[in-house]
Amino acid sequence: MAxxxxxxxxxxxxxxxxxxxxxxxxxxxxxxxxxxxxxVVAKDYKFMCSTPGQEMILADIKxxxxxxxxxxxxxxxxxxxxxxKVLFTAGxxxxxxxxxxxxxxxxxxxxxxxxxxxxxxxxxxxxxxxxRLHESLPTREVDIKPGVLxxxxxxxGIEAALQIADAGHKVVLVEREPSIGGHMAQFDKTFPTLxxxxxILTPKMNSVGTHPNINxxxxxxxxxxxxxxxxxxxxxxxxxxxVNHDLCTSCGDCMEKCPVKVPSEFxxxxxxxxxxxxxxxxxxxxxxxxxxxxxxxxxxxxxGLCEKVCEPGAIDFKDREKETSITVGSIITATGYxxxxxxxxRDYGYGIFDNVLTAPEFExxxxxxxxxxxxxLLKDGGKPQSVAILHCIGSRDKNFNEYxxxxxxxxxxxxxxxxxxxxxxxxxxxxxxxxxxxxxxxxFYDRIREEDVHFIRGxxxxxxxxxxxxxxxxxLVVIAENTxxxxxxxxxxxxxxxxxxxxxxxxxxDMTRMLKLSIDKDGFFIEKHPKLAPTETATDGIYIAGCxxxxxxxxxxxxxxxxxxxxxxxxxxxGKVEVEATTSWxxxxxxxxxxxxxxxxxxxxxxxxxEKGISILNEVLCKGCGTCAATCPNGAAMARHFNDQxxxxxxxxxxxx
Amino acid sequence: xxxxNLGIYWAASCGxxxxxxxxxxxxxxxxxxACRIHLWPIAMDxxxxxIKELEDSFxxxxxxxxxxxxxxxxxxxxxxxxxxxxxxxxGSCAHTGGIPALANLYDKxxxxxxxxxxxxxxxxxxxxxxxxxxxxxxxxxxxxxxYDRVYSLAQVVDVDYFVPGCPPNxxxxxxxxxxxxxxxxxxxxxxxxxxxxxxxxxxxxREKKDDKKIAEFxxxxxxxxxxxxxxxxxxxxxxxxxxxxxxxxxxxxxSAMPCRGCYGLPPDISDQGAKMISSLAxxxxxxxxxxxxxxxxxQPDLAGYFYRFSMSESYLERKKP
Numbered sequence: 001m002a003x004x005x006x007x008x009x010x011x012x013x014x015x016x017x018x019x020x021x022x023x024x025x026x027x028x029x030x031x032x033x034x035x036x037x038x039x040v041v042a043k044d045y046k047f048m049c050s051t052p053g054q055e056m057i058l059a060d061i062k063x064x065x066x067x068x069x070x071x072x073x074x075x076x077x078x079x080x081x082x083x084x085k086v087l088f089t090a091g092x093x094x095x096x097x098x099x100x101x102x103x104x105x106x107x108x109x110x111x112x113x114x115x116x117x118x119x120x121x122x123x124x125x126x127x128x129x130x131x132r133l134h135e136s137l138p139t140r141e142v143d144i145k146p147g148v149l150x151x152x153x154x155x156x157g158i159e160a161a162l163q164i165a166d167a168g169h170k171v172v173l174v175e176r177e178p179s180i181g182g183h184m185a186q187f188d189k190t191f192p193t194l195x196x197x198x199x200i201l202t203p204k205m206n207s208v209g210t211h212p213n214i215n216x217x218x219x220x221x222x223x224x225x226x227x228x229x230x231x232x233x234x235x236x237x238x239x240x241x242x243v244n245h246d247l248c249t250s251c252g253d254c255m256e257k258c259p260v261k262v263p264s265e266f267x268x269x270x271x272x273x274x275x276x277x278x279x280x281x282x283x284x285x286x287x288x289x290x291x292x293x294x295x296x297x298x299x300x301x302x303x304g305l306c307e308k309v310c311e312p313g314a315i316d317f318k319d320r321e322k323e324t325s326i327t328v329g330s331i332i333t334a335t336g337y338x339x340x341x342x343x344x345x346r347d348y349g350y351g352i353f354d355n356v357l358t359a360p361e362f363e364x365x366x367x368x369x370x371x372x373x374x375x376x377l378l379k380d381g382g383k384p385q386s387v388a389i390l391h392c393i394g395s396r397d398k399n400f401n402e403y404x405x406x407x408x409x410x411x412x413x414x415x416x417x418x419x420x421x422x423x424x425x426x427x428x429x430x431x432x433x434x435x436x437x438x439x440x441x442x443x444f445y446d447r448i449r450e451e452d453v454h455f456i457r458g459x460x461x462x463x464x465x466x467x468x469x470x471x472x473x474x475x476l477v478v479i480a481e482n483t484x485x486x487x488x489x490x491x492x493x494x495x496x497x498x499x500x501x502x503x504x505x506x507x508x509x510d511m512t513r514m515l516k517l518s519i520d521k522d523g524f525f526i527e528k529h530p531k532l533a534p535t536e537t538a539t540d541g542i543y544i545a546g547c548x549x550x551x552x553x554x555x556x557x558x559x560x561x562x563x564x565x566x567x568x569x570x571x572x573x574x575g576k577v578e579v580e581a582t583t584s585w586x587x588x589x590x591x592x593x594x595x596x597x598x599x600x601x602x603x604x605x606x607x608x609x610x611e612k613g614i615s616i617l618n619e620v621l622c623k624g625c626g627t628c629a630a631t632c633p634n635g636a637a638m639a640r641h642f643n644d645q646x647x648x649x650x651x652x653x654x655x656x657x
Numbered sequence: 658x659x660x661x662n663l664g665i666y667w668a669a670s671c672g673x674x675x676x677x678x679x680x681x682x683x684x685x686x687x688x689x690x691a692c693r694i695h696l697w698p699i700a701m702d703x704x705x706x707x708i709k710e711l712e713d714s715f716x717x718x719x720x721x722x723x724x725x726x727x728x729x730x731x732x733x734x735x736x737x738x739x740x741x742x743x744x745x746x747x748g749s750c751a752h753t754g755g756i757p758a759l760a761n762l763y764d765k766x767x768x769x770x771x772x773x774x775x776x777x778x779x780x781x782x783x784x785x786x787x788x789x790x791x792x793x794x795x796x797x798x799x800x801x802x803x804y805d806r807v808y809s810l811a812q813v814v815d816v817d818y819f820v821p822g823c824p825p826n827x828x829x830x831x832x833x834x835x836x837x838x839x840x841x842x843x844x845x846x847x848x849x850x851x852x853x854x855x856x857x858x859x860x861x862x863r864e865k866k867d868d869k870k871i872a873e874f875x876x877x878x879x880x881x882x883x884x885x886x887x888x889x890x891x892x893x894x895x896x897x898x899x900x901x902x903x904x905x906x907x908x909x910x911x912s913a914m915p916c917r918g919c920y921g922l923p924p925d926i927s928d929q930g931a932k933m934i935s936s937l938a939x940x941x942x943x944x945x946x947x948x949x950x951x952x953x954x955x956q957p958d959l960a961g962y963f964y965r966f967s968m969s970e971s972y973l974e975r976k977k978p
Contacts, residue, residue, distance in 0.1 A: 590925060592859035594898045596889075599868035600939040608867060613859070633898030633936040634856040635925025644927065 007132040008040045010066040011124060012057055014048035014073035016103055023107040025117040029072065032121040032657065036128045040064045049079050054086050061090040068131045072100040072124050077529070093136035095581065095641060100127040122654045129653035133646045137581035142620060144230035144575055145329040146170065148568045151222055151511070152334035154182020155554060156546030156561040158204050160332045163565035165213035169572055172215045172326055173208060174222055174236055176507075179283030180205055182336055186266065186360060188367040188374065190554060191414040192444030198369070202282050209284040217324070219289060221507070225514040226604060228621055229541030230329045230577055240319040242290035242298070243276070247314035250286050254306035254315065262294050268361045271371040276306050276315075281369060290315075330541040330568045333525065334561065335511060337502040337547035340401065342394035348498055349463040353476055354379035355495045356463060358393075359411060362497045366418055376422050376495075384425045384494035388478045389415055390460045391431040395501030403522055405501030406551040409435045412499045413445055416453045427453045428491055430460045430480050438553065456491075458483045463496050502551040515542050516602060525549045535563045539623075540579070543567050582641040583622040584629055586615055590636035597628035597637050606637075661838060663692040664708070664716045666737055667699060668730035669757040669807065670723030674748035675699040677824035678720070681831045691838040696737075705733070708740060716741040718837055720820075724750040724757045724969060725808040728789070729801035738814040743843070745833070749823040749919045751810040752849075753929070754969025756823075758807040761968045762960055765805045809969045819849045823919035823966060826851070826905050849901065849921070856923050857897035857916050861909050863887045870942040874955040877915060888915040889940070894962060899926060899933045919966045928972050930963035 011033040015021035026044045034042035041064050045053045048071055060066060069092070071083050076099040084094035102120040110116050146169055150161045153175030161173045173180070184190075185205075187197040208214050217236055224235040243254075258274030266280050267273075275295040276288045296303035297317055307315040339360045349356040355378050357365065368374035378384055389412045394400040409431065416427045434455070436445040449455065460480040467473045468490065475492035482489050504523035512519055516539045518526040525544045528536035535543050543564035546557040571577060586597075586606075591614035598606045598615060605621035606628060608614075617628070617637070626639035635644065667675060675697070679685060695716060696703045719741040725731050738744050749755040760768055769786045773779060789802040810816055820833055829851035836843070844850065853859065865887040875892040882888060888895035888909070895915035901923050908914040922929040943949050956962060964971055 590855055590923070592856040592898070592902070593865070594856065594858035595865045595867055595887075596869060596898060596936055596940065599866075599870065627939060631936050631939050633926075633932055634923035644925070648927070 005067070007038045007068050008064065008066050009036075009038045009068040009070060009128055009131060010057065010060050010064065011036075011039055011042040011070045011072065011128065012048055012053075012060075013042070013044040013102075013120075013124070014053070014071065015044065015046045016048075016073060016107075017046065020073070020103050020107040020120075023111065023113055023116045024102055024120045025113060028117050029102070029120045029124055033070075033072075033124050033128065036125060038068070038132050039128060040066060048073050049082055054082070057083070057086050058090050061087075061092065067092060067096060068134065069097050070100060070124065070127045070131055071097075072102045072120065072127070074103040075099075075101050075105075094139075095137040096131065096134050098127045098131040098134065100124045122657050125657035126650040126653035130646050130650035133643075133649055134641070137640055139581055140579050140619070141576045142228070142230050142579055144571045144577055145232075145327050146572050147172065147326065147328040148572075149174065149222070149232070149234055149326065149328040149331045150334060151331065152182070152336055152546070152548070153177070153180030153208075153216075153218070154334060154336045154546065154557075155184045155201060155204070156336065156557045157182070157332070157334035158201075158208055159558050159561035160334060160545055160565045160568075161214055162204060162207055162211070163562055164568055165208075165211045167565075167569055168213065169569070170213050170215070172217060172234075172236070172328065174220050175216070175218045176221050177279055178219050178241070178277075178289045179279040179285065180208060180216065180218065181280070181283065183360075184554065185280060185282070186268075186367070187363050188370070189414060189418065191410040192438075192440045194414070194417070198282060202284075205282070205284040216285070218285060220324075222511075222514065223323070225331070227327075228603070228623070229539075229579065230571065232328050232331055232541065234326050234328060234331070236324045236326065238322045238324065239289075240292065240321050242292070242295070242315065242317055242319045243288055244314045244316050244319075245285060245287045247312045248287045248310075249312055249314075251311070252288075253309045253311075255288055257305045257309050259303065259305065260294050260296060262291070267364045267371055268358070270361060270364050290317075330543065330571050331515065332543045332545055332561075332564045332568060333511060333515065333517070333548055334545045334564075335505050335508065335548040337551065338505045340394040340405075340501045340503045342397075342400045342500070344394065344397075344400065345498060345500075347462050348390060348393070348460065348496065349465070349476065350498060353463070353465055353496075355384070355476060356498065357495070358498050358500050359408070359415075360500075362415060366415075366422075374422075376419060378494055382494075383423050384419070386426040386428070386475075386491075386493040387419045387423075387495045387497065388428045388430060388460075388463075388476075388491060388493040389497045389499060390463075390478070391429065391499050392459060393498045393500045394503075396432060401501055401503065401522060403501075403551070404435065406435070407553050408499040408501060409433075410438070410441060410444070410553065412497075413448045415497055415499075416448050417451060420451050420453065425494070428478070428493065429453055429455050430458060430478065431455065432457070432459055439555075456480065456482050456489065458489070467492075502547060504548065508548070515539060517542065517544075522550075535560050535567060540577070541571065579620075580624050582624040582639065583619045584617055584624060584626065584637055584639045585619070586617045586628075586632075587636045587638065588612070588614055590634055591615055592634060592636070594633060596631050596633060600627050600631045602627065660693040661691055661717045662715060663688075663694050664719035664737055664741060665694065665697040665700075666719060666721050666723075666733060668721065668723030668734065668751070668810075669726035670748065670750045670755070672699055673824040674722035674750075677748075677822075677827055678830055680827040681834075682827075684831055688834055688838075705736075708736060711740050713739050714742050718743045718745060720745050720747040721810055722748040722751050722824075724754050725804070725810065725813045726757055726760075727801040727803050731804075731808075731813055732801075734810060734814045743817045743837070744810075744814065746810040746816045746819045748825055749821060749921065749966040752819050752821045753921050753967040754807050754809050755919075755966050758809070758966075758968035759961055759964065761806050761971075761974065762964075765803060769803065806974070807969050812969065817846050818844070819847075819921075821849060821852055821901065821919065821921040822904060823917075826907065828905065829903070849924075852901040852903035852920050854924050855902055857900050857902045857904070857906070857909065857920070860902045860906055861887075861897055863909070864890075866890045869940050871937065871940045871952070872942040874952060876956075882913060882915075884913055894933075894937070894956060896929070896933060896963070896965075898936055899923070899929050917965050918963075922967060922970070928970070929967040930960065930971055930973075933963045934959070 100123040161171045220238040223237045260275035261272040263269040264273040364370040395405040458481040472492040478491045545560040545564040593613040628637040629639040791798045896918035897916035900918045901920040
């Protein structure tokens with residue numbers, strides 16, 4: 001439609017059942033709309049998004065030759081697409097549509113009928129003034145590159161990679177550590193079934209290691225991402241391993257000979273490892289790497305024992321960090337979590353008393369491949385007679401993390417069971433609330449209660465070793481309040497386990513920058529929609545799985561991994577994707593080449609053309625964020641569908657009515 | 658050939674625009690040959706009454722400089738509009754309010770108090786503030802009424818052409834006068850004459866960085882700027898990006914001073930200062946609110962800097978009570 005053709009606006013006001021109509025006087029809104037310039041028809045209906053509602057719009061477009069449509073209803077995030085399709089069906093360009101949000105931004109935020117009706121009229125008037133300036137925009141398609149990048153090699157990343165690889169597509173799996181496996185590899189048992197963590201995880205790890213469609217890059221990190229949905233260019237940096245994995249036979253002689261002993265990260269510092277080491281015995285790849293910070297050869301050029309004993313000659317002290325460039329169509333972020341180490345740990349004696357452990361430390365203590373071969377022992381080698389498990393350490397606490405870490409109640413119950421089973425010790429669980437929502441979780445709670453575990457409702461204040469009586473001598477005394485009994489308690493125990501919460505993993509800031517993701521106040525990635533798009537993000541083609549978007553247990557993490565795999569496979573099978581037409585453009589007649597827009601573009605979509613002396617915008621890279629339009633000092637860069645005149649007209653409409 | 662009937666008038670202005678006309682030097686004689694000047698208060702003695710006597714549209718052209726600050730300015734603007742075939746808004750003050758319009762950041766009471774009561778050099782114990790009418794024994798004395806805000810000429814009367822600049826460049830003035838004298842076809846009504854549609858950066862030859870970042874606002878009186886590099890890249894606020902080109906780069910090239918914005922806003926921009934704020938904000942090299950405030954505080958008068966010549970055109974209107 002030509003710009004100067006007379007605009008014929010149709011306004012459709014939705015009752016949304018009673019969601020809108022109980023607060024907004026719909027008749028008044030319809031009447032006010034019908035009096036606006038350019039409005040040919042104004043109507044209302046109980047559910048505009050229903051089939052009869054859509055058909056009503058369709059019929060009116062035909063009957064009244066409407067060329068601009070306004071629906072005053074809910075948020076455009078919910079139904080903009082629905083109504084754009086109606087316009088498309090009617091043969092109109094979908095961008096000749098504007099939604100006035102009179103539900104979330106109006107009816108739901110006040111009970112004052114008069115104010116709500118006034119605001120609805122304002123929003124509708126703004127929309128009418130705006131829609132008259134809307135222009136026809138073409139839809140664009142881009143090809144999808146078939147590869148997928150998965151960042152993070154925990155259970156989530158492993159599952160996502162396997163699903164895609166099994167479907168016959170190439171996956172690059174990038175893991176920061178020398179082996180995949182993540183936190184799940186550190187655990188001995190999983191709740192509520194108490195099946196062996198390694199037994200269910202290692203087969204999957206091995207599948208990843210041998211899968212012809214998976215390019216596994218361990219000791220590697222993503223350092224740069226550019227591009228857009230279907231075409232992401234990714235740079236991966238691989239640390240120097242100093243061991244040629246093509247030659248290494250995994251014999252382990254080098255690790256035996258290494259004279260260096262440093263705390264093992266995998267064993268939470270409870271055990272030592274050499275400077276040449278594998279993360280854990282079942283690691284994938286199961287080949288050692290040299291830790292450059294601790295290797296005597298690399299620090300002082302002394303030693304070299306590993307090189308001497310290595311028969312195949314796999315040790316290579318000249319190995320250097322490498323950069324690899326890959327192109328993929330979509331990216332699955334499965335960067336997981338880390339256990340919180342809040343400063344209050346010291347109030348509970350952590351780092352001061354020998355037998356105060358954090359949850360991940362206890363997991364290692366309890367693991368049959370761990371430092372005690374799975375025996376739950378005190379520092380002096382003795383068996384604990386009594387153990388206290390303190391819930392919500394750093395979680396549900398205004399001073400630390402306000403959120404519930406979701407898995408701690410269940411793993412604490414698991415700990416109780418394991419302590420009971422292995423030591424027969426008396427167990428005290430200090431909890432605020434037991435959160436056991438999940439399949440067979442409540443039943444597991446019941447089972448543990450029947451195992452004679454003492455459940456004390458109350459958050460622990462502190463742990464001390466100062467005895468007040470003989471019974472407390474030589475013990476750790478847990479000081480708490482039993483809020484059900486209204487009593488202050490002192491409970492002497494031999495071991496204290498701190499059920500620390502889950503936090504976003506390190507390096508999230510870099511990921512946020514590279515992938516253009518947003519994080520919430522707690523540092524977790526924000527979903528595209530918390531309910532309806534929990535594994536998608538605001539950046540098309542970037543998906544989030546597992547704990548990087550918030551604490552999850554293993555089944556949830558796996559389910560989200562499978563969901564993201566489905567997302568990535570959907571893109572691959574479509575082959576092409578429609579991208580927003582609401583990009584920016586630069587008017588060459590006005591651009592003065594001041595270059596202000598170039599640095600502000602978050603998608604590197606603008607380049608300077610030396611010959612013409614102006615900035616040039618690559619529309620395929622442009623996401624239509626409008627930053628360049630806001631920055632452009634003389635109106636040369638403009639955001640389609642959000643140009644100054646459209647916005648000013650909308651503001652004017654809102655203010656004048 | 659009959660002579661062109663010309664009027665030149667100043668409203669709220671400093672007189673610089675009138676002097677700029679004289680800066681065309683000996684060409685002023687050509688103007689005199691071609692035109693008959695009926696009004697030019699700064700240079701020649703005429704009475705308002707003489708203008709009132711003229712037939713409507715008698716003047717072929719009036720060059721009107723200065724903003725509309727009081728009732729006299731408005732009265733003369735309306736009178737000259739009626740008497741002129743072509744009304745030219747001449748200079749920054751008439752075009753977009755200019756320096757006088759910076760007073761729109763205050764209201765009338767603030768201004769009169771400051772000038773007549775509070776200013777350090779004033780002795781006015783009775784706190785007398787001028788009013789339009791003052792009763793004295795013999796009669797009632799009248800002076801023009803001081804308005805609550807400053808208007809641009811086009812906000813008061815219909816304007817045919819705009820010649821921007823503080824003051825307009827003498828070469829441009831001569832081009833305008835020559836065009837009128839030659840009798841050639843005039844550009845479309847509303848044109849801004851002698852200015853380009855692109856911003857000043859288009860003509861500026863200074864080297865510009867691709868990724869502009871401002872970590873510090875520096876001030877021109879505290880440094881000697883590099884003559885080859887974009888002022889913004891040196892942390893100096895230059896209004897070139899939000900200002901029309903065509904001025905001949907008098908400041909940025911010949912005087913090595915950042916542009917102050919006198920050529921007015923480019924055609925697609927509706928608020929010069931707001932646009933400059935919008936353009937600068939993403940360049941600030943920090944995400945920390947405290948650091949950002951610290952950077953902004955390095956420039957003590959942002960409103961005055963960004964709206965130096967365009968306050969009467971701003972959405973900000975003026976200080977609200």
